[in-house]
Amino acid sequence: MILLVLTAITLLTLSGRGFGPLDSLRSAVGSGLSPVGDAASWVFRPLSNAWDAAFSQNDAEKENQRLQEENDRLRGEVTQSAVATQQLQELLQLVGIPFVGDTPVVHTRVVAGTAGNFGDTIELDKGTAAGIQNGMPVITGQGLIGRVRLAGENRSTVELISGGGFKIGFLVIGTSAVGVAEGSGNPQVLQGTNVDISQNVELGQIAVTAGLRGSSFPPNIPVGTITSVRPDEAARQTRVDITLLASTRDLTYADVVLWKAAS
Template structure:
């Protein structure tokens, strides 16, 4: 349409009529003369509006979902982070409780044996200095740790110190094939030498080939001069198997260590040995249903001892051999 004077007058007239109709409709309210026309238009256009709304609604929902998806993902991420933090707190709490028990057991063992210790934490594990089974601890010469000191934990013998730096030290574990320590049987006092065999039980050679040993018997360290490399009385392990060695000068037994070497965490380096040998006192109490070796060696109350065979008249009784224990 060309912009002529007539078209401009027509546009002004239409705008004036529209304002007049709006004014009449507002003033008339429900009695407005345009109310009927409005209802008629609503009836005609309503279905079309609903159809258009139905067609557009899925698109609107999709747009809202896309808009809200970022918020939902953020909430899920927040929940995931909170769960991770909670699990870490629980793990830290469990670890703290476990370390508290380890420290309590270590202090109890040291106190019972009279060992002065320097507590340390395992910070590395692996082969070192030509040995296969070693650990590194966070205590060194600055803490009074020296080479060939005994290392224990709350369960028993861990190993001995082989190398010392200012703030760290390397410990040879009792399971290493290059490890050897003097041992003594609980009760009987039979002496032997224990050697590591890696993941297999330790092998102990008892010096007395006729020693009375059975599965379940326990061993402690015999001790060394001046308490180095081993202090006396540290629990080593219990007998698993006695190997048959007829007429042999020594007896071989397999021993399960008390220490769980795959779960080492807190250990103690014995910096001052005990004043006296604690003997078997550091060993944990024997379960009530398992008699101790000393109790098993005694005859039941009320039973008569077997009579000794009579010696021929005029013959002298044979002399009893005496054994002198040796040290390592």
């Protein structure tokens, strides 16, 4: 028993030090399970559907009502959003940075969520065979949702930004305010810190990836909108809440940006 405990602690230590073969083993298992997964998903689909029908009906009704109300509200915001989008494009041109869409992406399908209850992850149906590598950003049409944590030959595991497992350098559009954002426990909100208190950050402004030297993400991937600003005079910084533009729940498709951080 002591031997097992020591082995587990050794594995934990190796994992903490970024021991490569452990990740390779995980990737190999992920790829090895993918054919089984396709078959199992087909076999278990009726059971999953039955479960959803039994336990999600109330949720669906509430969701439907909420969506109707949101639809009314969004109709009024369409015009405002169009103006905001135009302003964002103009600002990106002003700072002379290439538009996000120029970076090549791989279109993938989300085939599974996480196997456990901890660690916010999803699994994509493409991997290294499609050019995907560990660390690459993952986006939807609305913005950043995570990064590739483990790339197997034909499966990739994505760590979602909502999980709090990693930090993102962000820039607030229209200012030169940069900061660091990470998961807050709320799946739709990130907490941003280290924003220079002299910078005038306002509610509703858009935060994009900063792409500073050494950053894990390229510049200008939309992250979210600023929904709370809290100056901290003692620490000479401003703390902000960033509500994600892209939802990290119920994803069907996601794009992997073929961009690797400079090492």
